[in-house]
Amino acid sequence: MADIPHPHxxxxxxxxxxxxxxxxxxxxxxSITHRITGVGLYLGLVFxxxxxxxxxxxxxxxxxxxxxxxxxxxxxxxxxxxxAGAYHLFNGIRHLAWDLGYGFLPKDAMWSGIAVVALSIVAxxxxxxxxxxxxxxxxx
Amino acid sequence: xxxxxxLQRVQGLGAAHSGTQHFxxxxxxxxxxxxxxxxxxxxxxxxxxxREVDVLTFFQHPWNAGLMGLFIITLLVHxxxxxxxxxxxxxxxxxLKVLSLLLNRGFAxxxxxxxxxxxxxxxx
Numbered sequence: 576m577a578d579i580p581h582p583h584x585x586x587x588x589x590x591x592x593x594x595x596x597x598x599x600x601x602x603x604x605x606s607i608t609h610r611i612t613g614v615g616l617y618l619g620l621v622f623x624x625x626x627x628x629x630x631x632x633x634x635x636x637x638x639x640x641x642x643x644x645x646x647x648x649x650x651x652x653x654x655x656x657x658x659a660g661a662y663h664l665f666n667g668i669r670h671l672a673w674d675l676g677y678g679f680l681p682k683d684a685m686w687s688g689i690a691v692v693a694l695s696i697v698a699x700x701x702x703x704x705x706x707x708x709x710x711x712x713x714x715x
Numbered sequence: 716x717x718x719x720x721x722l723q724r725v726q727g728l729g730a731a732h733s734g735t736q737h738f739x740x741x742x743x744x745x746x747x748x749x750x751x752x753x754x755x756x757x758x759x760x761x762x763x764x765x766r767e768v769d770v771l772t773f774f775q776h777p778w779n780a781g782l783m784g785l786f787i788i789t790l791l792v793h794x795x796x797x798x799x800x801x802x803x804x805x806x807x808x809x810x811l812k813v814l815s816l817l818l819n820r821g822f823a824x825x826x827x828x829x830x831x832x833x834x835x836x837x838x839x
Contacts, residue, residue, distance in 0.1 A: 614801060617794045620826045623787070627833035630770040637767035645764070657756075664752050667745050674742060702756065706763045 602681075605688040609666045612659040619656045658699035665691045665698075737796050744793035751786040758783070774837045787830045795823045 629640035643649045669687050672678050678687050728734050758779065762770055774780050798819045806812045 610801060613794075613797045617798050620790070620794065620822075620830075624826050624829045624833070627830050627837070630767055630774075631833040631836040634767040637770070641764070660752065660756070664749065668749065671742065671745060702760060706760060 601685045601688040605666060605669075605691060609663060609670070612663045612666075615659045616656065616663055619659070622652075622656070654699060654703060657702055658695055661698040661702075662691065662695035665694050737799070741793060741796045741800075744789050744796070747785075747789050748793055751782065751789055754782050755786050771837055774834065780834065780838045783834055784831065787827065787834070791823045791827050795819055 626640060629637045644653060666688075669678070669691055672687075673684075678684060758773070762773060765773075774783060799816060802812065802815045802819060806815050
């Protein structure tokens with residue numbers, strides 16, 4: 576970057592933001608993750624629609640949906656949506672707290688971000704553990 | 716020199732004649748979605764691996780049908796505003812911007828129609 580010719584003998588101007596050398600902070604990561612999970616959940620509406628339509632069309636139409644959901648790839652996608660939903664929910668509450676004026680100190684914003692990430696992982700893993708151990712054993 | 720009338724000044728809307736509706740609607744729907752999402756999480760857990768008939772029985776309970784309908788509508792309103800702010804931020808080319816904003820609305824109306832018709836078929 577330093578050998579870019581600069582006119583008028585001026586010093587090279589700072590090139591920022593520069594993605595490769597950007598120092599990511601907790602608040603930056605949680606902010607863009609909120610947006611990415613939001614877009615992902617938006618697309619996930621298709622799966623809710625598929626679920627309801629399949630259920631409304633009788634057992635023959637519901638069987639392929641169940642098979643797709645139970646498939647390892649389906650389970651991976653479902654886990655992704657479960658985590659994304661939990662993250663967007665918890666981080667959304669964090670945003671609402673900010674809207675009310677709480678938690679703006681850099682230290683507070685950092686620990687609340689770490690807490691949101693941890694909680695979302697615990698919630699998503701917890702739901703899957705519960706589904707596999709309790710629910711799968713005795714479907715209603 | 717300000718050419719605003721006192722009424723325009725207190726309304727604080729400026730030349731666009733609108734301002735904070737999207738901001739407020741996004742917040743209101745997000746507050747409503749906290750209990751609705753928690754309910755949906757429990758509902759989804761209760762129906763893991765369930766047969767089609769059990770899903771029907773679940774949604775034929777008036778509380779569950781009503782909450783699912785509210786969840787879908789609130790989620791769609793919230794999703795449209797969220798996606799619109801993403802489009803506003805990243806899509807600059809005018810034609811592409813209008814197209815994506817229309818697709819955003821169209822997607823939400825389509826999903827809403829499909830989900831609510833399916834829910835009504837399940838309930839009836």
